[in-house]
Amino acid sequence: MSRNALFAIVIIAILIVGLGIWYATRPPTPTVKKVTLTIASPEWTPGKVIEQYSKEEFTEYAKQYGYEVEIRFDYSPWGTYYQRLSSVFAAHSSEIDLAFSDSQWIGEFAEGGHIIKINDFLDKNPDLKKALLEDTLENILLYYCVYPRRGISVDEVVDLAKQGKVDIWGVPGTADSNHPLFYRKDLFTHPEERAAFKAKYGYDLPQTYEDWKKVDWVQVRDFAEFFTRKKGEKLAGEVLEEDFYGIVLINAKDYDYISCFFLDVFWSWGAELWDEETMTAEGYVNSPQAKEAARFYMELVKYMPPGAPSIDYDALITTFAEGRAAMTSLWSSMAGIFFDPSASKVADKIGVAVMPHHNGVRYTVLGGQPLVVSAYSKNQEVALLYLKWFYSDDVQKKLALDLGFTARKSILNTPEFMNSHPWTQAYVENAKYAKDFWNIPLYSKLLEAQQEILNAMVAGQIPPDEAMDLIAQRHEEILKEAKGG
Amino acid sequence: MKRKTLTWFFVIPAILYLFIINLFPLLWALGLSFFKYNLLTERTPKFVGVDNYGQLFNDPNVWLRMQITGKFILISLPLQFILGTLIAFLLYTELYGRRLLLTLFLIPLLIAPVASALFFRFLLDANFGLVNWVLSELFGWKIYWLGSEKVPILGVEYALLTVALVETWIWTPFITLMVTAGLSTIPKSVLEQASIDNISLLDKFRYIVFPYIKPILGLALILRAMDAFKTFDTIYVLTAGGPGVSTEIITFYIYKLAFQGWDFGSASALSFGILVIILYLTTIFLDYFIFKGEEE
Numbered sequence: 001m002s003r004n005a006l007f008a009i010v011i012i013a014i015l016i017v018g019l020g021i022w023y024a025t026r027p028p029t030p031t032v033k034k035v036t037l038t039i040a041s042p043e044w045t046p047g048k049v050i051e052q053y054s055k056e057e058f059t060e061y062a063k064q065y066g067y068e069v070e071i072r073f074d075y076s077p078w079g080t081y082y083q084r085l086s087s088v089f090a091a092h093s094s095e096i097d098l099a100f101s102d103s104q105w106i107g108e109f110a111e112g113g114h115i116i117k118i119n120d121f122l123d124k125n126p127d128l129k130k131a132l133l134e135d136t137l138e139n140i141l142l143y144y145c146v147y148p149r150r151g152i153s154v155d156e157v158v159d160l161a162k163q164g165k166v167d168i169w170g171v172p173g174t175a176d177s178n179h180p181l182f183y184r185k186d187l188f189t190h191p192e193e194r195a196a197f198k199a200k201y202g203y204d205l206p207q208t209y210e211d212w213k214k215v216d217w218v219q220v221r222d223f224a225e226f227f228t229r230k231k232g233e234k235l236a237g238e239v240l241e242e243d244f245y246g247i248v249l250i251n252a253k254d255y256d257y258i259s260c261f262f263l264d265v266f267w268s269w270g271a272e273l274w275d276e277e278t279m280t281a282e283g284y285v286n287s288p289q290a291k292e293a294a295r296f297y298m299e300l301v302k303y304m305p306p307g308a309p310s311i312d313y314d315a316l317i318t319t320f321a322e323g324r325a326a327m328t329s330l331w332s333s334m335a336g337i338f339f340d341p342s343a344s345k346v347a348d349k350i351g352v353a354v355m356p357h358h359n360g361v362r363y364t365v366l367g368g369q370p371l372v373v374s375a376y377s378k379n380q381e382v383a384l385l386y387l388k389w390f391y392s393d394d395v396q397k398k399l400a401l402d403l404g405f406t407a408r409k410s411i412l413n414t415p416e417f418m419n420s421h422p423w424t425q426a427y428v429e430n431a432k433y434a435k436d437f438w439n440i441p442l443y444s445k446l447l448e449a450q451q452e453i454l455n456a457m458v459a460g461q462i463p464p465d466e467a468m469d470l471i472a473q474r475h476e477e478i479l480k481e482a483k484g485g
Numbered sequence: 486m487k488r489k490t491l492t493w494f495f496v497i498p499a500i501l502y503l504f505i506i507n508l509f510p511l512l513w514a515l516g517l518s519f520f521k522y523n524l525l526t527e528r529t530p531k532f533v534g535v536d537n538y539g540q541l542f543n544d545p546n547v548w549l550r551m552q553i554t555g556k557f558i559l560i561s562l563p564l565q566f567i568l569g570t571l572i573a574f575l576l577y578t579e580l581y582g583r584r585l586l587l588t589l590f591l592i593p594l595l596i597a598p599v600a601s602a603l604f605f606r607f608l609l610d611a612n613f614g615l616v617n618w619v620l621s622e623l624f625g626w627k628i629y630w631l632g633s634e635k636v637p638i639l640g641v642e643y644a645l646l647t648v649a650l651v652e653t654w655i656w657t658p659f660i661t662l663m664v665t666a667g668l669s670t671i672p673k674s675v676l677e678q679a680s681i682d683n684i685s686l687l688d689k690f691r692y693i694v695f696p697y698i699k700p701i702l703g704l705a706l707i708l709r710a711m712d713a714f715k716t717f718d719t720i721y722v723l724t725a726g727g728p729g730v731s732t733e734i735i736t737f738y739i740y741k742l743a744f745q746g747w748d749f750g751s752a753s754a755l756s757f758g759i760l761v762i763i764l765y766l767t768t769i770f771l772d773y774f775i776f777k778g779e780e781e
Binding site (some may be wrong): 081083086087090143252254255305306309310313318319322324410441444445448452453455456458460461462 | 491521524610611613627631632635704724725726727728729730731741744745746747748
């Protein structure tokens with residue numbers, strides 16, 4: 001072999017080895033994974049706002065992690081949302097990656113293995129863990145994210161979570177946690193009405209936000225009675241062209257409609273649905289306080305529009321926005337329409353107050369939904385990434401200012417949030433009184449029985465005392481089944 | 486290939502299709518009715534024999550729903566048959582524009598029941614509905630159509646009557662169509678002869694018209710009775726079964742058992758109970774309206 005040939009071979013060998021080393025040690029080429037993330041949501045404004053924002057912002061955020069994400073929201077009307085979600089889970093379908101689940105469904109979904117526990121994910125993401133455990137209202141953390149919650153109080157949930165002693169299944173999704181009281185400011189401050197009220201009841205109608213904080217439910221009945229007027233009578237100096245009602249609350253049988261409004265009164269009377277420890281309803285849901293609360297609720301029904309058993313959200317919003325009722329109560333997520341002059345005749349005449357108390361006890365039914373990850377998702381990694389993005393400070397602040405509710409303590413008391421919507425002050429005050437009902441797997445059966453009987457009570461088919469006894473009886477049967485009896 | 490083998494070759498796909506689509510789910514549901522099974526929490530299905538059937542038989546909730554179903558059928562079916570038959574007779578006469586009228590009468594049948602129910606829900610709303618507005622303007626009173634007050638004389642809740650009336654609105658055209666088809670089979674010469682013989686209108690109906698339309702009325706009755714048992718969408722949209730359980734007919738209860746309580750065992754058992762009742766009623770109707778005629 002000539003020297004030249006040997007030299008050429010050595011050069012070629014060096015080149016091959018060099019190329020090999022370069023190839024082996026080169027930085028990996030970033031590969032972009034395409035993912036479609038499907039999020040189940042009720043068909044409502046918060047869902048649309050979150051969808052829009054996710055499409056604008058999360059897609060960019062995910063690119064940092066090598067994902068090209070397409071966001072798709074799977075909407076269902078509220079009345080059928082539970083059926084939609086539970087059917088998808090029951091079929092073990094991967095068509096949904098994340099879901100805004102109602103807080104009471106967590107037990108059913110967790111027990112069935114349909115959603116994933118996020119404790120490990122939280123441990124790997126300290127910022128998210130900190131936001132969830134240290135900057136979230138404790139009652140929302142407990143009711144939205146923790147299962148089982150038996151024996152865990154609102155006061156101890158954070159400590160237990162920090163010690164890793166509770167199972168966490170999601171982050172607050174739409175923290176529409178309570179419903180304030182809306183009233184007709186123009187009527188409550190009208191001099192003639194005020195004088196007439198004082199003459200009849202011996203005390204003043206509330207005027208300021210602070211006045212309303214002192215209002216007892218019993219006074220709400222007085223207000224409702226006072227303002228209920230017939231067509232042709234005068235109201236605030238004007239002759240009424242239609243009947244006018246003191247109060248409008250939701251009593252329809254669908255889903256959890258009536259329970260969400262009845263329980264405001266029920267809990268404020270000091271009644272309880274059950275003993276969570278012993279899983280007993282008898283003696284709780286039909287206690288003397290419970291029966292008194294039911295009788296009181298029926299007093300309020302007298303001052304509601306006719307056809308009270310079928311008042312749903314549409315009917316409530318129409319009645320109040322048309323200027324046909326003096327007071328109502330509604331979730332913050334839906335209240336925007338009251339203040340929209342194109343949809344409400346009373347847009348500039350509405351005041352917002354904290355939920356009334358009864359003898360110093362104040363509660364409001366917890367609303368809102370945690371955001372959970374489906375156990376059948378084929379994109380769990382991206383779904384968890386979405387969870388992390390969704391609960392980050394910036395996203396939560398932006399959504400809070402847009403929607404008018406949040407679970408984050410650091411946002412709640414900022415002037416920016418307080419001034420963002422007419423109801424925020426009452427929302428913040430109410431939030432600490434929010435209380436949830438059962439979240440055990442048989443929740444839907446308990447709810448169904450309660451809805452059916454409360455609706456019949458409002459329809460006058462069952463007297464209040466008997467209604468509460470019937471609920472106790474039906475709940476006992478269901479809870480017996482839950483206990484494996 | 487022998488003719489018999491060839492026949493089987495063509496028939497087997499249809500039988501397989503029938504088995505997969507109809508029989509298999511039916512048998513599966515029958516099997517399920519012997520188990521306690523919650524699909525969502527997925528505890529292991531527990532074989533309970535005929536316990537589900539026994540519990541349902543002794544459950545006052547089921548009997549209450551059966552009563553409501555009975556009332557609902559007893560109001561809506563006769564109304565549909567009377568109105569449907571009258572309209573068909575009207576259209577059978579030499580009425581100007583009868584074809585156009587028939588098309589117009591059929592419109593409710595062409596609209597999805599969910600849409601019809603929603604439309605009536607708005608129309609009949611207690612406070613903002615058009616019907617109550619008209620009543621209030623004309624007479625100064627309103628009716629709470631979806632309420633629990635009892636209807637004078639009938640003694641049922643307004644909500645149940647309203648659901649039955651909406652069902653009547655939807656399904657009367659079907660009866661009209663069936664009776665019209667029956668009437669078209671009567672030879673003109675027979676009716677002409679009857680007119681020449683001066684036979685009274687009642688006798689004409691009794692001895693000529695009714696025998697011709699009887700089998701088709703029987704068929705319509707079977708179809709409508711089966712369908713009435715299965716009414717769901719109208720009730721779901723109009724009242725959700727309320728107030729209380731006033732309009733909760735048995736199928737609505739089955740739906741609740743299955744998709745609110747996720748108790749598929751009890752829901753399947755009750756479905757089979759209803760299937761037996763429907764089969765029994767169908768046999769009676771078939772005997773009376775169709776086979777009895779053939780024997781005669």
